[in-house]
Amino acid sequence: LAKTTQPISMDSYEGQEVNITCSHNNIATNDYITWYQQFPSQGPRFIIQGYKTKVTNEVASLFIPADRKSSTLSLPRVSLSDTAVYYCLASASRQLTFGSGTQLTVLP
Amino acid sequence: DADVTQTPRNRITKTGKRIMLECSQTKGHDRMYWYRQDPGLGLQLIYYSFDVKDINKGEISDGYSVSRQAQAKFSLSLESAIPNQTALYFCATSFGPGELFFGEGSRLTVL
Numbered sequence: 234l235a236k237t238t239q240p241i242s243m244d245s246y247e248g249q250e251v252n253i254t255c256s257h258n259n260i261a262t263n264d265y266i267t268w269y270q271q272f273p274s275q276g277p278r279f280i281i282q283g284y285k286t287k288v289t290n291e292v293a294s295l296f297i298p299a300d301r302k303s304s305t306l307s308l309p310r311v312s313l314s315d316t317a318v319y320y321c322l323a324s325a326s327r328q329l330t331f332g333s334g335t336q337l338t339v340l341p
Numbered sequence: 342d343a344d345v346t347q348t349p350r351n352r353i354t355k356t357g358k359r360i361m362l363e364c365s366q367t368k369g370h371d372r373m374y375w376y377r378q379d380p381g382l383g384l385q386l387i388y389y390s391f392d393v394k395d396i397n398k399g400e401i402s403d404g405y406s407v408s409r410q411a412q413a414k415f416s417l418s419l420e421s422a423i424p425n426q427t428a429l430y431f432c433a434t435s436f437g438p439g440e441l442f443f444g445e446g447s448r449l450t451v452l
Contacts, residue, residue, distance in 0.1 A: 274448075277431075277441070282440065320383065
């Protein structure tokens, strides 16, 4: 299983771009990298998934370098409603285990 | 209606009681998961199932059991509940290794 490491917390201001990095040194060849967002007392919600290089959707971008030992979730122009915990998962295997996540707090 | 439905949403019980949390999905996914979340912490995988006959232990399966009654139903049981099993429990589904879809959670309190 690929173990992931993220910063415990981050603060940002409204309108700024936020980058959250995840380390996954022992990622397997067939592992995908997936990011989720979780609000208190709610189940996590899918944000974005990628395998390598860059993936972009309507809410975020995911950057994965060639060695795939880390990935960066980029949230453009965050708002107060983006305050949440963000998790990265690196696994294509049977077990999908979450790390501790990053608490992002967006300040006015 | 939610694609992944958990019942009950809230339950208070006493130590030693048997509790069942149920999960049903209308997404047609093959994979189903049960997670536990303690306050302020991440999600821990309890059990997962890729098929009715394919059930596997996760990180913290002790004290729990599961049943995959059909492709759409996956139940979690606490045979003899204890206070440190007080937590928020989530069911999730996926098609292959793709996106996980979570239910709204079942909050369990064991007194």
